Amino acid sequence: MIKPRALDKNSGRIIAHHGLKVRIETGDGIVEHKPPRRENWVVGDIVRFEGGRPKDIAPRRNELRRRGSGGGDQTLAANLDILIIVTSCGEAFKPGLIDRFLVAAGNAGIEPMIALNKIDLPDYAERREAVGIYSKLGFDVHFLSAKTAEGVEALMDSLKDKTSSMVGHSGVGKTSLLNRLIPEINRETAEIHDKTGQGRHKTSFALLVGLPDGGSVIDSPGVRQFTPTGLEPSGVALHFPGFSHVSGQCKFRDCLHITEPGCRILEAVDAKELDEGLYSSYQRLLASVRENQEPRYLKNKS
Ligand SMILES: Nc1nc2c(ncn2[C@@H]2O[C@H](COP(=O)(O)OP(=O)(O)O)[C@@H](O)[C@H]2O)c(=O)[nH]1
Ligand SMILES: [Mg+2]
Ligand SMILES: [Zn+2]
Structure with a gap:
């Protein structure tokens, strides 16, 4: 196997x-x-x-870590080659989560990949355009349907001989994709609730499965939110999608792109060369990472 x-x-x-x-x-x-x-x-x-x-x-080659919901750090997986960030048509588009996983992958030295699933649904065209920002930034984006199997073979080729992990919200179709990649697994997926149209949590623990042509994939429970840990604000600036092309030209080498004079990132946002939504996602992530750095006694005081 x-x-x-x-x-x-x-x-x-x-x-x-x-x-x-x-x-x-x-x-x-x-x-x-x-x-x-x-x-x-x-x-x-x-x-x-x-x-x-x-x-x-054994000592880990790398690890995917996040801030746990009750504080403290939580390691989700170790020794990964690829992080497959799964999002889907048919739900609200939350690029902030993609950015957070991209930063975590960059910081850990794991190659990121973005997978847009459920392209059989009517809002595919709109969603394809929204995800296009990541293709333009040079990330590998896969367009998939676990329902029709479209794109699954190309995904399989990219995962050959690698250890990959699928991450993303609950209900985007991670387990359905796993079942497409390895039909014998037949892992239970969430029924969409008739009345609310919402998926329910089905996947309760992470499972690593071998791919028929070599390599392996981890299917994990969905996350509601994700804040990477083990990095400084400068690490967020360094690994944020789309920033590295520009940030080298900021006046200060340790620029965090907030209010610093001579900041090329701020100039690029003003000139509409850098997406405004991407920049506000950066501000939010930077704030979360800074909040996590505060000692606990300060946080509980307010
Ligand atoms: N239309 C459509 N529905 C899908 C697709 N992939 C998964 N689903 C449905 O989305 C729901 C959640 O799927 P599941 O694999 O459990 O999501 P997970 O929480 O990310 O593992 C299930 O009802 C699936 O049948 C797809 O490509 N197209
Ligand atoms: Mg699942
Ligand atoms: Zn700057």
Whole structure:
């Protein structure tokens, strides 16, 4: 099935994390273990065994981390080659979430890819144009329908021999895409509610599955919001989509593009060379990252 790079008989890869246990794929098959207390093992981690028992996890090549809803950091996955940021037709377009995942991917050194799913729906043309901003900035954008299978083969080709993870809101069709890529999986997807037209949460834990032609894909539960962690405001400026083309020409090398004199980003927004919506998304993300940097006692005081 999966042919992970570095699996010898003393190591395995975490393919699922549910309840208290992790499911580990080893050269000898799949085993389940409870991770040691206080250890945060995630899907994609390589577990090292000693005497048949899991000992520790190998140092991570990279990790996708976010600010947890109750504060504190949460690692979502480790050792990824590609982050597939899934969005869809038929729901409100939320480019802010795409930007946040793009920054997280850039900061972690994971190659980002954007997938617009449900292109069988009537608002496809409008949505294609909205997503066009990312194609123009040089990102890889896939147009897909898990329903009709359009675009799925091209997606499969791009994922060959890589470890990828699908992220995005609940209901955009991540699990449906997984089922298209690997039909044997037949993972449960959300029924759209008759009355409200809204999807419900169905995917409760992250699952890594091998692709038929090599490589593997992680299907994870949807996120409502995402704020990357492990980066400074300067990291947001560095990795924000579309900024690197221009920011090198700002007067100050550590420019955060807010009110600084000689800021090329601000000039570009004024001149309509840089999308205004993109810039306000940057301001919001910068504010969230700064808020997370404040010590907790200051936050609770107000
Ligand atoms: N029209 C249409 N509906 C889709 C498509 N992909 C998924 N859906 C529907 O969207 C709903 C949510 O899908 P699901 O895969 O569970 O989304 P997830 O929460 O991102 O995993 C389900 O009712 C799917 O049938 C698609 O390409 N076109
Ligand atoms: Mg799902
Ligand atoms: Zn600037």
